[in-house]
Amino acid sequence: MNRKYSFLVFSLIITIGIFVVIIALLGMNRPGRTVIPKEYMEFIWVVPGPIYTDMLLLFALPIGVFALIYVATPIISKILVFLHKIIMRGAKYGFAQLGGEIKTGSFLKRALYISLFAFNVSAILVGLGYGEQFRGNIGLIDPALTLNESEAVFLGTFLFATAGLFIFMPLWILEDSGLIMYRIFPSERRAPDIEGVHSLYGNLWKAYISISTLYTLWEYISKSFSVLNGIHDPAILTPIILCVLPFIIIGLVSVPMYLYEKYLPRLKNRVSSGLRSSNLPSIQIPDIRQIGVDHIKVE
Numbered sequence: 686m687n688r689k690y691s692f693l694v695f696s697l698i699i700t701i702g703i704f705v706v707i708i709a710l711l712g713m714n715r716p717g718r719t720v721i722p723k724e725y726m727e728f729i730w731v732v733p734g735p736i737y738t739d740m741l742l743l744f745a746l747p748i749g750v751f752a753l754i755y756v757a758t759p760i761i762s763k764i765l766v767f768l769h770k771i772i773m774r775g776a777k778y779g780f781a782q783l784g785g786e787i788k789t790g791s792f793l794k795r796a797l798y799i800s801l802f803a804f805n806v807s808a809i810l811v812g813l814g815y816g817e818q819f820r821g822n823i824g825l826i827d828p829a830l831t832l833n834e835s836e837a838v839f840l841g842t843f844l845f846a847t848a849g850l851f852i853f854m855p856l857w858i859l860e861d862s863g864l865i866m867y868r869i870f871p872s873e874r875r876a877p878d879i880e881g882v883h884s885l886y887g888n889l890w891k892a893y894i895s896i897s898t899l900y901t902l903w904e905y906i907s908k909s910f911s912v913l914n915g916i917h918d919p920a921i922l923t924p925i926i927l928c929v930l931p932f933i934i935i936g937l938v939s940v941p942m943y944l945y946e947k948y949l950p951r952l953k954n955r956v957s958s959g960l961r962s963s964n965l966p967s968i969q970i971p972d973i974r975q976i977g978v979d980h981i982k983v984e
Contacts, residue, residue, distance in 0.1 A: 759959025
């Protein structure tokens with residue numbers, strides 16, 4: 686098995702394992718004996734049904750989004766290029782010839798961006814007071830409030846994994862299709878611009894998902910551990926879930942990420958069909974050694 690898929694399988698196992706543990710602990714609850722907060726049975730408050738239907742929906746939604754993106758790829762690519770032309774006036778476009786493989790590190794970084802994006806959106810909404818949309822009875826007095834907020838954050842993160850996939854996958858398609866833009870300024874003291882069309886959009890989201898996101902995640906983890914009454918506290922599952930939250934989210938989107946790699950050739954063809962009317966040329970980026978740059982000496 687390819688190493689990049691091994692990580693997806695590992696994350697998927699963790700995700701399924703967390704659900705199994707939660708369901709098992711719910712079954713151990715008894716009158717007067719709480720092993721895990723009963724609110725876990727409702728799971729994501731805004732989603733109708735108990736944890737069983739929520740779990741199926743959380744896995745089904747990303748697959749549905751992949752199917753939607755696959756069908757809409759020609760339209761999505763056309764819209765993104767149209768917006769790009771408005772922002773980057775005077776740019777010309779073409780398809781660069783790329784290799785066929787993606788490094789495992791780059792593949793995992795894509796998955797991590799989805800995870801951090803989903804967490805960031807959830808944390809912001811909970812901070813704005815919308816936590817009860819994800820976790821019921823959140824407005825209890827401290828220390829329960831700290832734990833309830835943490836639970837609302839990770840439950841919201843589960844839900845927004847699909848949104849992260851919807852945002853980032855079209856950018857992956859543009860990148861893997863080799864769609865680039867270039868601008869040359871012969872009359873200006875300005876270096877040429879050559880970059881992938883996806884970069885304009887990707888850089889915006891990367892700025893949004895900054896190091897502060899990791900700090901916020903650590904803050905929720907540390908605060909949740911700090912209010913526990915020992916390792917036997919029924920709420921200990923909350924900080925544990927937060928610790929493995931990035932893997933859980935990657936597990937939720939693991940199937941569409943696998944499908945993306947499998948159907949990438951078809952997706953690239955659909956980008957080409959969507960932009961056929963633009964008559965974009967195929968561009969061969971030269972090896973830097975072929976243009977003598979390696980002979981330039983810096984004084």
